[in-house]
Amino acid sequence: MSEPHAPDRYAVIGHPIAHSKSPLIHGLFAQATGQVMEYTAIEAPLDGFSTVVQAFRAQGGRGLNVTLPFKLQAFELATDPLESARLAGAVNALKFEGDRIYADNFDGLGLVNDIQRNLGVSLAGKRVLLCGAGGATRGAIVPIALQKPALLAVANRSADKAHQLKRDFAAHVALQTGGFEDLAGESFDVVLNATSTGLTQAALPLPAGVFATGALAYELVYGKGLTPFLKQAQAAGATHIADGVGMLVEQAAEAFAWWRGVRPDTRPVIDRLTVPLV
Ligand code: NAP
Numbered sequence: 001m002s003e004p005h006a007p008d009r010y011a012v013i014g015h016p017i018a019h020s021k022s023p024l025i026h027g028l029f030a031q032a033t034g035q036v037m038e039y040t041a042i043e044a045p046l047d048g049f050s051t052v053v054q055a056f057r058a059q060g061g062r063g064l065n066v067t068l069p070f071k072l073q074a075f076e077l078a079t080d081p082l083e084s085a086r087l088a089g090a091v092n093a094l095k096f097e098g099d100r101i102y103a104d105n106f107d108g109l110g111l112v113n114d115i116q117r118n119l120g121v122s123l124a125g126k127r128v129l130l131c132g133a134g135g136a137t138r139g140a141i142v143p144i145a146l147q148k149p150a151l152l153a154v155a156n157r158s159a160d161k162a163h164q165l166k167r168d169f170a171a172h173v174a175l176q177t178g179g180f181e182d183l184a185g186e187s188f189d190v191v192l193n194a195t196s197t198g199l200t201q202a203a204l205p206l207p208a209g210v211f212a213t214g215a216l217a218y219e220l221v222y223g224k225g226l227t228p229f230l231k232q233a234q235a236a237g238a239t240h241i242a243d244g245v246g247m248l249v250e251q252a253a254e255a256f257a258w259w260r261g262v263r264p265d266t267r268p269v270i271d272r273l274t275v276p277l278v
Contacts (some may be wrong), residue, residue: 003102003218005036007036007037007038008036008037008038008062009037009038009039009040009056009059009060009061009062009064010026010040010061010062010064010065010092010152010259011039011040011041011042011056011061011064011065012039012040012042012064012065012066013041013042013043013044013049013052013053013056013064013065013066013067013070013214014042014043014044014066014067014068014069015039015043015044015045015068015069015070017041017042017043017067018041018043018167020041020067021248021273022041022065022067022252023037023039023040023041023181024273025248025249025252025269025273026039026252026256027039027256028215028235028268028269028272029200029252029253029256029264029269031264032264032265032268033256033260033264035260035262037057037062037260039060040183041264042064044070044185046069047208049070049073049074049077050073050077052204052229053074053077053094054256055221057096058099059158060159061096062094062095062096062259063094063095063255063258064093064094064098064100064257065092065093065252065255066092066093066094066141067092070093071090071091071092071105071135072089072090073201074090074092074094074103075089075090075091075103077094077101077103078091078094078101078102078103079099079100079101079102080100080101080102080103081102081103081104082102082103082104082108082260084104084105084108084139084142084143085103085104085105087105087134087141087142087169087172088105088107088108088137088138088139089138090107090135090138091104091105091109092104092105092107092139092251092255093102093106093254093255093258093259094107094198094214095258095259104181104255104258105139106215106249106250106251106252106254106255106258107136107139107140107142107251108142108144109139109143109250109251109253109254110219110222110246110247110248110249110251110252110253111139111140111143111144111192111244111247111250111251111252112140112143112144112147112253113250113254114242114244114246114247114249115190116147117194117215117216117250118246118250118267118270119216119218119240119242119246119267121190121216121240122147123147123148124148124149125149125150126149126150126188126190127149127150127151127186127187127188127189127190127212128144128149128151128152128153128188128189128190128191128192129152129153129154129155129183129188129190129191129192130144130152130153130154130155130192130194130243131155131156131180131191131192131193131194131195131199131204131206131229132153132154132156132193132194132195132196133156133158133161133162133164133165134194134195134196136194136220137156137165137190137194138165138168140175140194141165141169141173141175141192142169142172145172145173147228149190151176151188152173152175152176152185153176153177153178153183153188154166154175154177155177155178155179155180155182155183156174156177156180156195157180157195158179158181159177159178159179161275162175162178163178165170165177175189177207180204180205180207181205181207183206183207183210184207185207185209186207186210187209187210187211187213187215188210188211188215189212189214189216189238190215190216190217191206191216191217191218191238192209192217192218192220193217193218193219193220193221193227193229194220197227197228197229197235198219198220198221198222198224198227198229198243199221199224201224201227203228203229203232204228204229204232206232208236209236210236211229211233211236211237211238213237213239214240215232215233215237215238215239215240216238216240216242217229217230217232217234217238217240217241217246218241218242218243219241219242219243220242220243220244220247221243221244222243222245222247222248222273222275223243223245223273223275224243224245224275225275225276225277225278226277226278227243229230230243230277232233240247241277243259243275243277243278245270245273245274245275246266248273249266249269249270249273250266252269255264
């Protein structure tokens, strides 16, 4: 009789990491698809990311999800960064095969899949506004641009950072960039809050009228209920609001499919993790 083989090992690595939903999500995916795998959470010391990754690899680890603050260091460590990771300059998933370290970034694709498949809002021909110019926005620009919106604008507290994105992504998309004050008189069909204000409960100085009638307002932060951004959107008449729980689960599903070659059903996991927007 042959011995059952040990489960393949995966983990999420970050600092801090105790809050991470990834072990729960991947555990549910593995159960639903019958994959023999183990998925844990690893807190690496702030100055020890690469040492911890190499030790995990040496012990037979097959892949990692990478979260704050290591997404840039993961890019540096990769031998084979795939296109989404190169464009974002950041990595949220690693795959180890022999001496190669493949790296990808599924955050932007997870966001687009959530908006289009789960929320049923097509981005084609729409006026889309990304608030924020950090890592999440960098990862979202090309996946959104590929859906052919009529306009993709990026507004940020420090307008210079938004203008830098216009230059960095010029080969892929003609971004409209500026500060929040530059949005006066404009309206958008899809408004995404990719700033970290959902965590700090700060409001964005968005001019009245930024939300078109029937707009989708999407807060990338998840599990915080009605954030100031979502309240602003509701008050301005946005009829469709969502937080980033679907994005989280969809990016996890992309990583799972990349590692295991099996696509899990995301709906039951999203339903399980959803915190009502009240
Ligand atoms: P980041 O790189 O640290 O960027 C933070 C952004 O927030 C910057 O544009 C910053 O503007 C802006 N900001 C911070 N405080 C602000 C304030 N008081 N007023 C206006 N703007 C402010 O963060 P990130 O990685 O892009 O992540 C952004 C958010 O997305 C995070 O909160 C994260 O939780 C969420 N996220 C969710 C998922 C998901 O799966 N649902 C995935 C990735 C990220 P300045 O440039 O002016 O400082």
